[in-house]
Amino acid sequence: MRELTYTGRWQAEWRDAPDPVIDGPGQAIVSPVAATTCDVDSQILAGHGPIPAPYALGHECVARVVEISEDVTSVTPGQLVVVPWSISCGTCDQCSVGHTAHCTAVPDMAMYGTPIGGNWGGLLSDLVKVPFADAMLVPLLDGLDPIAMASASDNWTLAWRLVAPHLQRTPGASVLVVARGSIGLYVCDIARALGASDVLYVSPNSEHRSLAETFGARTAAEIAPIHKGFDLAVEATGRVDQLAVAAQSLKPEGFCESAGNHFRPGELPLLAMYLNSVNLRIARDNVRPNIPAALELAAAGEVDPRAVVSDVFDWEELPERIVERHAKPVFTRDLT
Template identity: 40%
Template sequence: MQRLMLTGPGEMRWEEHPEPELTGPNQALVRPIALATCDIDPAVLRGQFPLPGPYPFGHEGVAEVVAVGDDVRTVAVGDRVVVPFQISCGTCRACLRGRTGNCTSHPRLSSFGLGQLGGLDWGGLWADLVLIPHADAMLVPLPAGVDPVAVASASDNIPDGYRAVGPQLADNPGAEVLVIGGPAAPSIGLYAAGLAVALGAARVVYLDDSVERLEIARSLGAEAIEGARDTRVGRFPITVESAGGAKALRAAIDATDYDGVATSVSVQLGEVPLPIFDMYTRCCTFHTGRAHARPAIPVVLDLVAEGRFDPSLVTTRTATWDEAVDALLETPIKLVATR
């Protein structure tokens, strides 16, 4: 079979690789049919993120099940499924608590397509076939009528956007939301804005200096405001920082209201001082870290199936399988490749 390898900044190639085989009764083999870029992929391809390769590429996508082990019950051959990017067993204490990104049955951070960071043995999703170690725990069937291309990013970035607003709005229905958008996690910030609208936020403000991202935010139903990352636009019970850097992170925290929740979905590669005393006086909750994607996937798929949220509005480029490498090297906000 063929799989796509990232060999260095701006360098990718297809390589021949032995086909994976079922070796356990809980496993499945899937054939990816719609693959998406993650927000860190453009930075990796530009040499701006410390994940240089070589490694099998890709960790977001929808696939078709082509084989299942004897004990698999929740998916069958022919099903179309979202493949979570993190490896999770579904039975350890962390998985049972919904912390599937910290599954204790495998080495920490185990995931598809993230090189040494996630473990090379899992491979990447940009391949002809992929082995799923825990099919019942991991794979999420696509609801009827949902386009695989629209939800190709449901493996990671869409759930990442959901975790920044969904639980918070459940605790504070109808709250106002601020998303500080930017280049570090551009699609996650946009997904967060669109999901906040879908979940009934009274007001969703999306602040950014990119005309392209502002237009997407408007199409998702958010109030788009052009400005610098630290432009003061009020105080909000729920804030999301997706721009990257200390300036945006501090701005999100400063904009968080009393008893509010600020979530950073970007990866901060440097040290960032926090205004702890101000956060203390406002009882401000701050959260950062990887999203536990698997528990949120059914929720976001239902929102899409119900017509309340359209993630395809965030996709800025689609390509065929044969066009994939050239399209990837153009580093669009969100690329989806299909076959």
């Protein structure tokens, strides 16, 4: 089989790798049919990732089950499934409380797409081995478009987690979104669907601002901190200065969610945050427990994740297209 491999700044190529095989209980082999880039992949391709090249890329996809161990009961060959970005057993102490990004049954930070916590390959590969298949794989709901949901492995579900629980606790909350990639756009769509009273989307990208406006958001290219402005602020830029703007734009006791991946250092206005009683969470997302609810929202027809997909390309175009800096490309094959 082939793995799409990051080989250096804005460089990627197919490299041959051994076909994965079932060699123990609880395993599955899947074939990605609609895969996309995570927002962080642009930083990796630009050379800002945490480890040097080469390594297999990709941690967002809908895949078709090819083969399963005899003891796997939750999925069957031929079924379309969402493959979570992080490796998790589903039963350890951390997984049992929903902290699947911190599973203790595997090396720390085990994930697809970057060989941190072991080499698990990437989801931009012809075939992928999934351990703990019953715990990890989530069947794609009937009627959902694999292209629209290619990001459910991470960015779509992360966006749901960044905003949905807050709107469930505080109906009609106001939301500030400071973003650069797909996560912020998904947040705007989800926030509107779940009844946010006001959404302000901030991005220098005019096309993204136009799309956010179709989701009902007000938009701006940039802002200074808005004193006591919002109930919730979501930062998804990877820039500490933008996280500082978000954190200083909250009502007292407001919540700031950061999508993280701050590869470069910076400073936060901790005194101002303390005086305003800011709640800040910056975390690797425990995506697996939230995928079902995120899929259910998509299936309800009140959101439009397909609108965030910038381009749809054939699987064979991956090496040349992924380095062209498309906003949210999806690479497809064997969809029927």
